[in-house]
Amino acid sequence: MQLLPESVLVLTALVLLGAAVAVEAQSGKPICNRVAIVIAACGVVLAGLALCYVPVDVDSGKSLIVIDPLAHIFKAVVLGLGLLAVLLPPARGEIPQPGEFYALMLFALTGLLLTTGTNHLLFLFVALELASLSLYLLVGFSRTARAAEASLKYFLFGGVSAAFLLFGLSFLYGFAHSATLAGVADALGAGPPSALAVTGLVMVVVGLGFKLAAAPFHYWAPDVYQGAPATSVALVAAASKVVGMVVLVRVLMLGFHAASVSGSAAWGGMVAGWSPWLAVLAAVSMVLGNVLAMAQTSVRRLLAYSAVANTGYLLVAMSANGPSAAGAALFYVIVYGLATLGALAVTAAVERDRGNDSPAAFAGLIHRSPWQAVAMLVFLTSLAGIPPLAGFVGKFALFSAAMAESTKGGTPGLTWLVGLAAIMSAISLYYYLSVLKQAFVRDTPDGGNAAAGPTMSPAHFLAVALPAMALVVLGLFPALLLDPITAALVASLGLR
Amino acid sequence: MTPAWTILSAFAGALLVLLLPARMAIASRVIALLASLVGAVAAAVSCLARLNNPLDPVWSFDRPWIPGFGIRFHLAADGLALTLLLLTGIVAIAGVLFSWNVERRPRAFFAFFMTIIGGVYGVFLSRDAFLLFVCYEIVILPKYMLIAIWGSTNKEYGAMKLTMYSIGSSALILIGLVVAYGASGGTSFDIAHLAGAHYSPALQAWAFPILFVGFAVLAGMWPFHTWAPTGHQGFEQWKPVIAGLALIGIVYGALTALSQKDLKFVIGYSSVSHMGFVLLGIAAGTHWGLRGAALQMISHGIIAGLLFGIAGRVVYERTHTRDLTELREFDLWRTLPGAAIGFTLATAASMGLPGFSGFVAEISVAIGLWQFSPWLVPVVALGIVITGAFSLRALHKAFFPVRNATDTPPSLLPPLTWPEISAISLLIAVSLAIGLYPKPWVVLIDDGLRSPVFHSILYLP
Numbered sequence A: 001m002q003l004l005p006e007s008v009l010v011l012t013a014l015v016l017l018g019a020a021v022a023v024e025a026q027s028g029k030p031i032c033n034r035v036a037i038v039i040a041a042c043g044v045v046l047a048g049l050a051l052c053y054v055p056v057d058v059d060s061g062k063s064l065i066v067i068d069p070l071a072h073i074f075k076a077v078v079l080g081l082g083l084l085a086v087l088l089p090p091a092r093g094e095i096p097q098p099g100e101f102y103a104l105m106l107f108a109l110t111g112l113l114l115t116t117g118t119n120h121l122l123f124l125f126v127a128l129e130l131a132s133l134s135l136y137l138l139v140g141f142s143r144t145a146r147a148a149e150a151s152l153k154y155f156l157f158g159g160v161s162a163a164f165l166l167f168g169l170s171f172l173y174g175f176a177h178s179a180t181l182a183g184v185a186d187a188l189g190a191g192p193p194s195a196l197a198v199t200g201l202v203m204v205v206v207g208l209g210f211k212l213a214a215a216p217f218h219y220w221a222p223d224v225y226q227g228a229p230a231t232s233v234a235l236v237a238a239a240s241k242v243v244g245m246v247v248l249v250r251v252l253m254l255g256f257h258a259a260s261v262s263g264s265a266a267w268g269g270m271v272a273g274w275s276p277w278l279a280v281l282a283a284v285s286m287v288l289g290n291v292l293a294m295a296q297t298s299v300r301r302l303l304a305y306s307a308v309a310n311t312g313y314l315l316v317a318m319s320a321n322g323p324s325a326a327g328a329a330l331f332y333v334i335v336y337g338l339a340t341l342g343a344l345a346v347t348a349a350v351e352r353d354r355g356n357d358s359p360a361a362f363a364g365l366i367h368r369s370p371w372q373a374v375a376m377l378v379f380l381t382s383l384a385g386i387p388p389l390a391g392f393v394g395k396f397a398l399f400s401a402a403m404a405e406s407t408k409g410g411t412p413g414l415t416w417l418v419g420l421a422a423i424m425s426a427i428s429l430y431y432y433l434s435v436l437k438q439a440f441v442r443d444t445p446d447g448g449n450a451a452a453g454p455t456m457s458p459a460h461f462l463a464v465a466l467p468a469m470a471l472v473v474l475g476l477f478p479a480l481l482l483d484p485i486t487a488a489l490v491a492s493l494g495l496r
Numbered sequence B: 001m002t003p004a005w006t007i008l009s010a011f012a013g014a015l016l017v018l019l020l021p022a023r024m025a026i027a028s029r030v031i032a033l034l035a036s037l038v039g040a041v042a043a044a045v046s047c048l049a050r051l052n053n054p055l056d057p058v059w060s061f062d063r064p065w066i067p068g069f070g071i072r073f074h075l076a077a078d079g080l081a082l083t084l085l086l087l088t089g090i091v092a093i094a095g096v097l098f099s100w101n102v103e104r105r106p107r108a109f110f111a112f113f114m115t116i117i118g119g120v121y122g123v124f125l126s127r128d129a130f131l132l133f134v135c136y137e138i139v140i141l142p143k144y145m146l147i148a149i150w151g152s153t154n155k156e157y158g159a160m161k162l163t164m165y166s167i168g169s170s171a172l173i174l175i176g177l178v179v180a181y182g183a184s185g186g187t188s189f190d191i192a193h194l195a196g197a198h199y200s201p202a203l204q205a206w207a208f209p210i211l212f213v214g215f216a217v218l219a220g221m222w223p224f225h226t227w228a229p230t231g232h233q234g235f236e237q238w239k240p241v242i243a244g245l246a247l248i249g250i251v252y253g254a255l256t257a258l259s260q261k262d263l264k265f266v267i268g269y270s271s272v273s274h275m276g277f278v279l280l281g282i283a284a285g286t287h288w289g290l291r292g293a294a295l296q297m298i299s300h301g302i303i304a305g306l307l308f309g310i311a312g313r314v315v316y317e318r319t320h321t322r323d324l325t326e327l328r329e330f331d332l333w334r335t336l337p338g339a340a341i342g343f344t345l346a347t348a349a350s351m352g353l354p355g356f357s358g359f360v361a362e363i364s365v366a367i368g369l370w371q372f373s374p375w376l377v378p379v380v381a382l383g384i385v386i387t388g389a390f391s392l393r394a395l396h397k398a399f400f401p402v403r404n405a406t407d408t409p410p411s412l413l414p415p416l417t418w419p420e421i422s423a424i425s426l427l428i429a430v431s432l433a434i435g436l437y438p439k440p441w442v443v444l445i446d447d448g449l450r451s452p453v454f455h456s457i458l459y460l461p
Helices: A004-027 A033-051 A069-087 A098-116 A121-139 A145-176 A181-190 A195-212 A220-227 A230-255 A274-294 A299-319 A323-354 A370-384 A390-406 A415-440 A458-476 A479-493 B004-019 B022-052 B079-098 B106-125 B129-138 B140-150 B155-183 B191-196 B201-217 B223-230 B232-258 B263-284 B287-319 B324-330 B337-351 B357-372 B374-399 B418-436 B439-449 B452-456
Strands: B059-066 B071-077
Touching (some): A004 A033, A033 A069, A069 A098, A069 A230, A069 A323, A121 A145, A145 A181, A195 A230, A195 A274, A230 A299, A230 A323, A299 A323, A299 A390, A323 A370, A323 A458, A390 A415, A415 B155, A458 A479, A479 B059, B004 B022, B004 B106, B079 B287, B129 B140, B129 B191, B140 B155, B191 B452, B232 B263, B263 B324, B287 B337, B287 B357, B337 B357, B337 B418
């Protein structure tokens, strides 16, 4: 029962592959995009239904696969984000074999689902690689020169980071004589952390930093965002990032929660440990991501650097090392995923209409397609953290939780980092607004204001409308998601 | 009618305007006017109710919102908040009337306009720091759009500059808020809770300036309400600095206004000078000072609305220039007498002539300052003199130019429309009403100053 959703996904993928082969054998042409999307989407929805029947239980520390409340929530989230990515259709003729493409999407989702629900180091690696290998292929699937470059970069960086991760995990096993995170925590509780554990931890953080596109492990992101098919980017940017965050939370909060190894990044009270490293990664990511995003002339690349910057905000909360901060980070990464996915979907539509994805291509979007412009407004202002959208609540929760966890007794705590994050977040409004300025203030240069705007298939419409609605609802009623996440985190990881 | 109708009417108006079909776009101004009227009437009714029953508990609305962070949807309206609501309502009506003839994308214009009004109402009513911050930030984007789309000269640059200033200052406020949240135990964002918490002097010493600068950058839409919570000590420590900044603001603003060529820049710098009085009243920290600060905020809201409305809408709409020397050609006194009369009265109010609201406010601040330190009062007097100078100079150059008989006669300008006349009369009437009979306003303001939030800096029996 525990693997029911994953089984559904794999079965659907096999059905899809079979159907693709059959259609191609019969008609000589590959299966059409629309049919492949419908089959894949049905598979994801069925997997979501199957998830309702999966028994939820807290990890006993013995099993490879755990469906604790945290895993349960995030499997649902990953399926939701995966569905939105599936719904975002590729451009005409962009994908040569839709059957294989969507089967790979389902395999990637399977890997991501498995990754959310394990506390076992080796299984974690296997599941993560299942997802990663599918993603490498998905990125290069359109077979253009750009996509090939993106795929190669993604693969090379990903391969090295996977090596780091595996190497680090083996060190942890050597230290703890146990391949579970609970075992690592026990070993750390028994005595001071040895060099073996520290080395292992550093390598694991490097490996996960790549997944999350934290600077300085972010070099793949701009090329992947720009070169890969929008559908693949949506999966990499949203679902894969959410999963990376879940893994980071599990590893740090379950395995390395002990103060002896977490250290402290507090101002004037710096103690060596993972907390100050994450703080440095966060600061570098925020500064680099935001500054470089300002210089971009491609909205996709802009979103890539904004991804780096947003990872920085997430790491700010993680470096506070507390359950409410981690809960806020998990909430924010979902909100971020929705906003980025939606922004990519609108960008894809504009790109197909105007031929490129520069901010100028958005000029006059409000006249050409008002609702797409409004959706873009929702996504970008949510990313910039403007109320009443979910991105604002997410950032606010992130910052206030980080402060509350770190400033006990009136010490400055993480004020320096939260302050930097708040200022960087303010700066980010500049480049988001420069896109919105084109969409709302400028007119279409060729005077095509009255012309029909970018048309969209129903699936594409859903991929834009659903995240936009979710961001508004979560912005007005954040407790709907924030409270369950924090409760699940506390229940799953045994934190107070 | 409870004060909640102010927020509801504004946001409902914005939504209704957006839902209008394209062919009825021009009806959006009617909807905006009705929504503003509902808001203003709700505020006025609530003000009267408060005046009649001053001992009733204040109206409030309190529901949990984000329990995980102790955030509540908490609105409450004491007398001070009510006067500011009424001010917002009046200015909203005048704003809609001044913008009556906006023809370019009217639906978007009035939707953004009403969103801003709703956000401002929300700022005045919020009793939860998170909610306050939401309302504070909600206006940033509509403000950008209003300026960037419907602005006049150099609009995209100006809009982006203002937006970056606003978001930058709100980042500082955010830092201050989360610091206060963390230091007060991380359980609640309620303003009274934050105000009642005990903060170590060390924390106050570094946290207070951050929050203060954040609010000061925006020249205090509603300044003291929220930074007051960070505590008496930080405030005491920084009082002389604030007073100094305020005095510099008054004199510097007035001096800069003296040398401007653009009529709108004159008004802009005079605002800097006016807001200096608000800051000064707060820095004085006495009852008179705070009362004067509140009065000045209200008075400035009315007068600045009037000045900008006449210079930026009524005159600019017809002349397409705001340059003081170019305006000379139009001989506005003869071609647009209504605007000239309105601007003259507004200038009188802005200079703080007795009978207008500005006088009541500035004299209160001066009394408060005298109680704090008599030596600073002459500097204020200097500021008032320069204010007179630049106001009269601008008025003279723009509306009453010296013209020779040989000059080409000015072209005729379209006369004032009814909406414009109503807006100008409304604002002048309110300024006169406050100036001639300030008692109800003072009673309501004092009611607000008695609230526990101000106990840390001021105790009233």
